[in-house]
Amino acid sequence: MTFALYIARDTPLHRIPPAAKLLALVVAGIGVFLIPDPLWLLPLLAAIAVLFVVAQVPLGATARQLKPVAFLLVIIFLAHGAFTSWTLGVLVVLRFLLLLMMALLVSFTTRVSDMIETIETVLRPLANIGLNPAKVSLALSLALRFIPILAEMTHEIREAQRARGLDRNIIAIAVPLLVRTLRLANTLTEAIEARGWDPDPPARIRR
Amino acid sequence: MAFPTRGQTRYVAGAMIELRDIHHRFGDRIILDSVDLTIVERRVAIIGSNGSGKSTLVRLLNGLLVPHRGTVRVDGMDTRGEAKAIRRKVGFVFQDPDAQIVMPLVDEDIAFGLKNLKLSKDEIARKVEDVLSRYGLEHLRYQATHTLSAGEKQLLALSSVLVMEPDYVVFDEPMTLLDLRNKKMMATVLATLPQVAIVVTHDLDMLSGFDRVLVMDSGRIVMDGPPATAIPHYVGMMS
Numbered sequence: 001m002t003f004a005l006y007i008a009r010d011t012p013l014h015r016i017p018p019a020a021k022l023l024a025l026v027v028a029g030i031g032v033f034l035i036p037d038p039l040w041l042l043p044l045l046a047a048i049a050v051l052f053v054v055a056q057v058p059l060g061a062t063a064r065q066l067k068p069v070a071f072l073l074v075i076i077f078l079a080h081g082a083f084t085s086w087t088l089g090v091l092v093v094l095r096f097l098l099l100l101m102m103a104l105l106v107s108f109t110t111r112v113s114d115m116i117e118t119i120e121t122v123l124r125p126l127a128n129i130g131l132n133p134a135k136v137s138l139a140l141s142l143a144l145r146f147i148p149i150l151a152e153m154t155h156e157i158r159e160a161q162r163a164r165g166l167d168r169n170i171i172a173i174a175v176p177l178l179v180r181t182l183r184l185a186n187t188l189t190e191a192i193e194a195r196g197w198d199p200d201p202p203a204r205i206r207r
Numbered sequence: 208m209a210f211p212t213r214g215q216t217r218y219v220a221g222a223m224i225e226l227r228d229i230h231h232r233f234g235d236r237i238i239l240d241s242v243d244l245t246i247v248e249r250r251v252a253i254i255g256s257n258g259s260g261k262s263t264l265v266r267l268l269n270g271l272l273v274p275h276r277g278t279v280r281v282d283g284m285d286t287r288g289e290a291k292a293i294r295r296k297v298g299f300v301f302q303d304p305d306a307q308i309v310m311p312l313v314d315e316d317i318a319f320g321l322k323n324l325k326l327s328k329d330e331i332a333r334k335v336e337d338v339l340s341r342y343g344l345e346h347l348r349y350q351a352t353h354t355l356s357a358g359e360k361q362l363l364a365l366s367s368v369l370v371m372e373p374d375y376v377v378f379d380e381p382m383t384l385l386d387l388r389n390k391k392m393m394a395t396v397l398a399t400l401p402q403v404a405i406v407v408t409h410d411l412d413m414l415s416g417f418d419r420v421l422v423m424d425s426g427r428i429v430m431d432g433p434p435a436t437a438i439p440h441y442v443g444m445m446s
């Protein structure tokens with residue numbers, strides 16, 4: 001699993017400011033759920049497909065992201081077909097697919113750091129009620145950075161415990177994972193400090 | 208940069224770290240006991256058994272840790288009050304590369320420290336480019352950091368520190384987790400650093416080019432000299 005989907009290209013879509021892309025994503029995301037007719041969604045899907053071409057996203061990269069979800073979409077479709085109506089099934093699946101494609105498009109064309117910076121800017125007014133945007137943005141970056149590492153660590157520990165027949169024992173996995181995570185977090189804190197991170201907002205806001 | 212020498216030993220003009228009468232405890236345990244030390248040499252190694260206090264000592268050098276007693280001065284500035292300025296002067300490379308890469312992408316991680324220095328976007332971009340090409344990391348620029356090899360990760364960790372242009376770089380066992388080839392690569396990078404380097408290590412093979420070796424035992428510096436005298440002393444201690 002990776003969150004760093006960004007594909008470096010010089011296309012009009014890459015050049016749109018991240019704030020505009022995020023806003024468009026939110027608006028389009030809501031729009032998709034307000035459109036009641038699958039027939040209206042199809043041209044939208046075609047439009048998104050065109051944008052993928054414009055953004056020069058390789059087909060393989062898109063397929064890799066969609067593959068794990070495809071199964072889920074099929075289940076949703078079948079469930080709706082069996083219990084409500086096939087039309088509704090098509091509608092729901094199309095909505096999800098559209099939403100996913102749009103989110104992917106933004107991820108492929110926007111650097112994570114730019115996205116996080118945008119979120120930091122948007123949150124800035126909240127500094128007045130005690131929320132520190134710099135901290136929120138670092139937390140977001142760290143989450144993106146460490147989810148794959150935690151997944152890897154869990155995998156490694158399971159492999160090690162498998163050799164002892166303990167790979168189904170939740171304690172045998174959770175305890176070493178916790179110990180390693182704490183140690184990692186400890187060094188990480190120091191590393192962040194050592195590189196001069198300073199979360200304090202300018203004095204103007206603090207006083 | 209040229210280094211003036213005194214005998215065999217190389218110095219960096221004007222650079223100095225001073226530790227005066229350092230005592231440090233964790234709970235009741237004394238971890239550092241009356242350490243006095245002045246560092247002016249260009250390559251200083253710290254060796255000693257596990258738990259002898261090496262990591263604790265080097266954490267004092269950039270204010271990550273403030274001693275319970277005594278003072279640490281970097282170019283005259285006290286780590287007790289001027290931690291922020293000292294962080295700019297003293298870079299720190301840790302043992303575990305995974306634990307010191309902060310950002311999801313390679314170039315973002317290099318930019319992290321520069322953003323903390325509040326440099327302009329253009330300046331950040333220029334410095335990132337510089338360091339990427341200096342250490343041959345250009346092709347990894349947009350790669351997710353968790354997908355790098357251990358050697359690449361440690362090289363990135365070092366690049367992310369060096370891009371901030373510190374005057375001193377502290378390494379706490381920078382090669383312990385690396386294979387032989389990457390150890391050699393790191394040793395080469397280390398040898399060519401213009402900065403003062405203070406290196407904690409268990410790897411006695413890499414010490415030949417050092418100007419000074421400190422041997423620690425139970426929180427004290429028990430030997431202080433050139434590699435040719437300090438290493439045999441340490442080996443004797445261990446056997």
Ligand SMILES: Nc1ncnc2c1ncn2[C@@H]1O[C@H](COP(=O)(O)OP(=O)(O)OP(=O)(O)O)[C@@H](O)[C@H]1O
Nearest residue numbers: 233234238255256257258259260261262263264423
């Ligand atoms: N945060 C802490 N809390 C309590 N004790 C600590 C802490 N950090 C270190 N110590 C103890 O201080 C002693 C010295 O630790 P330090 O990490 O400085 O040793 P070291 O020489 O770096 O050892 P190693 O070669 O294993 O890295 C150890 O006995 C350790 O258990």
Ligand SMILES: [Mg+2]
Nearest residue numbers: 261262263379
């Ligand atoms: Mg140590």
